[in-house]
Structure formats: structure tokens, C-alpha cells
Amino acid sequence: KQEVTQIPAALSVPEGENLVLNCSFTDSAIYNLQWFRQDPGKGLTSLLLIQSSQREQTSGRLNASLDKSSGRSTLYIAASQPGDSATYLCAVISNAGKSTFGDGTTLTVKP
Amino acid sequence: DAGVIQSPRHEVTEMGQEVTLRCKPISGHNSLFWYRQTMMRGLELLIYFNNNVPIDDSGMPEDRFSAKMPNASFSTLKIQPSEPRDSAVYFCASSPNGQGDGYTFGSGTRLTVV
Numbered sequence: 001k002q003e004v005t006q007i008p009a010a011l012s013v014p015e016g017e018n019l020v021l022n023c024s025f026t027d028s029a030i031y032n033l034q035w036f037r038q039d040p041g042k043g044l045t046s047l048l049l050i051q052s053s054q055r056e057q058t059s060g061r062l063n064a065s066l067d068k069s070s071g072r073s074t075l076y077i078a079a080s081q082p083g084d085s086a087t088y089l090c091a092v093i094s095n096a097g098k099s100t101f102g103d104g105t106t107l108t109v110k111p
Numbered sequence: 112d113a114g115v116i117q118s119p120r121h122e123v124t125e126m127g128q129e130v131t132l133r134c135k136p137i138s139g140h141n142s143l144f145w146y147r148q149t150m151m152r153g154l155e156l157l158i159y160f161n162n163n164v165p166i167d168d169s170g171m172p173e174d175r176f177s178a179k180m181p182n183a184s185f186s187t188l189k190i191q192p193s194e195p196r197d198s199a200v201y202f203c204a205s206s207p208n209g210q211g212d213g214y215t216f217g218s219g220t221r222l223t224v225v
Contacts, residue, residue, distance in 0.1 A: 015134065032212075032213075034213060034214060035155060036216075042218065042219075043216045043217055043218040043219050044202070044204075044214075044216040045216075046213060046214065046216075049213045088117070089154065091214070096167075097142070097161070097167075098156065098159075098167060099144070099156055099214070100156075101153060101154040102153075103153045104153070105166070110204065
């Protein structure tokens, strides 16, 4: 059974810092991995999708990497802003199409 | 594209009542997913459909829960009878195909059973 862990559960940084969020998974037989952002009381917004054959994806200040062999993905946020404050979730999708979500990392960026 | 549309946004009902949640996926997406999110258990996949056919319903917690997808543009999740422990946010998501070429989520339905 796939297990997805996100550490830390919460992170607080001053504005302008670069930061890394971690996602680890136990079964490396994945189809793809997706990072989401969730604001309080809102739905999930897709940030980046990495196919299993890819090593990384970039969008603006965000960069996500994937290392299947070690069961890890990271989300790098450059020059953080208060508007980046949210909960970030990673989802691992198996070859059978089943998704497993981590519990998320709640990020607070202080002005 | 209006994205994945869920209704209602909020639902408050009394224990024992039937609750029906609705979802309209993105046009052209072949797969539809129902999730439940709670503080205790996080985000859980309840069921997913591919081409209107239920593929995996192993996440459906009890027989009180049922889901249908009568056509490519509409799905329902029904709880009958509802219980207070069903209180959660229910999300619907769709993707272009069953193996998840990226999920798009709806805004969710916040269900409160009193």
C-alpha cells in the first residue's frame, strides 16, 4: 500500500526566503506525481505535474523534482511571498490510476 | 472552461436525511474522482470513474454511500442515511484519462450533519 509523507507538517519563513517542501513515498511504481496548493476553505489548485519519466518541472518561482528510486519529491519555492502562504499537498498516482495524497505542509510566509 | 463544478457549496442536514452532492467535470475529461477531506484523515479517495464506469470504489466507507455517473458530464455522490461522522468537505476532480494526466479539483461541498 502506497504511503505518502510530507515533512514538515508546518513551516514558517520570513518573506524573501527560498524554501523546500518534501514529499516521500514508499512505492516507487508511480505513474506521476502532482503538487497542489490549498488555501483555507478552498479547493486544491494544481501547481506542477511530473511524469514518472521526468526529473523536474518548473513554473515561475516553483520547481518540483522527482527521484523515483529514492521515493522523493521536493517543491522548491524561490523568493517566497506572503501570498505563498497555504497548505501544499503532493499526490502520487500509481500505474493503476489510484491516487494517494500526503497530509500536506502548511506554509506561512511572514512579511 | 468553467472548471469542475460542484453543488451545493455548503450543505447542512439532520442526521438520517439523504444527502446528494453533484459534480460536473471538465468537458472532455474521461475520469472523475470523488474525495473526502477531514482534519483527522486528510484527503481520501472514495471512488473514481473512467468513461462513466466505476473503476475503484474501495474507498467508499459504507453502504450508505453510493455514487453514479449517468453520463460524461454529471456525477452524484449520495449518502443515505447521513450521520454526523460524515461531516467533511467532499471534492470532485476530473482528469483527461484514468491514469491521471493531472487532476483538476472542484471547489468542494462542505457537508455538516447535525
